[in-house]
Amino acid sequence: MADPGPGPRPQTDAIIARYSGFARLAQAGGTPHDGNGCGDSCSDVTAYAAEDQVPEAALRASLGCGNPLAVADLRPGETVLDLGSGGGLDVLLxxxxxxxxxxxxxxxxxxxxxxxxxxxxxxxGADNVHFLRGRIEDIPLPAARVDVIISNCVINLAADKARVLAEAFRVLVPGGRFGVSDIIAESGLDPGERTAAENRIGCAASTLTAEEYRHELRAAGFTGITITATSEAGEGLHTAIVQAAKPTG
Structure with missing residues (x-):
């Protein structure tokens, strides 16, 4: 998972510690999807088709909320970046x-x-992958380096989502694509209701509504924005596929 960034340090450290705990559970042969709140409410390993031949160890460590590859339209020879890559499931696929x-x-x-x-x-035996340690608010890659950005239930955890999206825009090539699975909030929730909904599922923080997400993407420079709710992630929250592009000009 990704460091949620420059928000309150105790909250940031707690989120990293929690996901590190999920990783250790997976390393021990367990699965984070059994009774931990986040796994039960958010994680959707069934989003992957049987033909994807999902690696078992990567699947055990997966805490995503969908399958961004279903809309990423990856092509041979492209360079891809997975924000908050976890156990490497989407990277390997x-x-x-x-x-x-x-x-x-x-x-x-x-x-x-x-x-x-x-x-x-x-x-x-994947020799075309590279795993980097860092925050999604400060991507350790040069500008215009990747063709496609994917992410699976991670951006919603970031304290500074505007910075995440600005960094995503920076590292994409002109014409590059952004396709992520994420959690969005219903527009009718007041701040207290939104926080309560996030606390119930345990794997979302400062969740944006679809319109707020769209606004942040536009502010970062993205065009061709679509946000499609796919399922309920908990009362007041939904999983969604978010797509956008960096203009070619």
């Missing part, structure tokens, strides 16, 4: 789709998750 001429980066703030991801990549 992306690596298959872009092929040996392509490259996939996974960015995560948890050393435990990175250890799982690197072990999974080694076991899969």
């Amino acid at each position: 992306s690596a298959r789709r872009v092929g040996p001429a392509g490259t996939v980066y996974g960015l995560d703030a948890s050393d435990d998750m990175l250890a799982i991801a690197r072990a999974n990549a080694a076991q899969a």
Whole structure:
């Protein structure tokens, strides 16, 4: 998972510690999807088709809320970045789709998750993947480096979402694509109701409504924005596919 950024440090550290705990559970052969709140309410490993041949160890560590690859339209030779790559599930599946001429980066703030991801990549023999430690608010890549950005139930955890989206825009090439699964809030919730809904599912923080998400994407420079709710993540919250593009000009 990704470091939620420059918000209150205790909250940031608590989120990283929680996801690191999920990673250690997965390393021990357990699954974060059994009775921990976030796994039960948010995680949707069923979003992957049987033909994806999901690596078992990566699947155990997955805490995503959908399948961003279903809309990413990855092509051979492309460079992909997964924000908050966790155990490497979407990175490894992306690596298959872009092929040996392509490259996939996974960015995560948890050393435990990175250890799982690197072990999974080694076991899969994936030599076109690179796992980076860092925050999604400060992506350690140069400008115009990647063709596609994906993410799975991570951006909602960031304290400074505007900065996340600005960084995503920066590292995309002109014409690059942004396709993520995330959690959005219903527009009718007041701040207290939104916080209560997030606390109930345990895997969302400062969640945006669809319109707020759209506004932040536009402010970052993205165009062609679509936000499609896909399922209920808990009372007042929904999983969604968010798509956008960096203009070519």
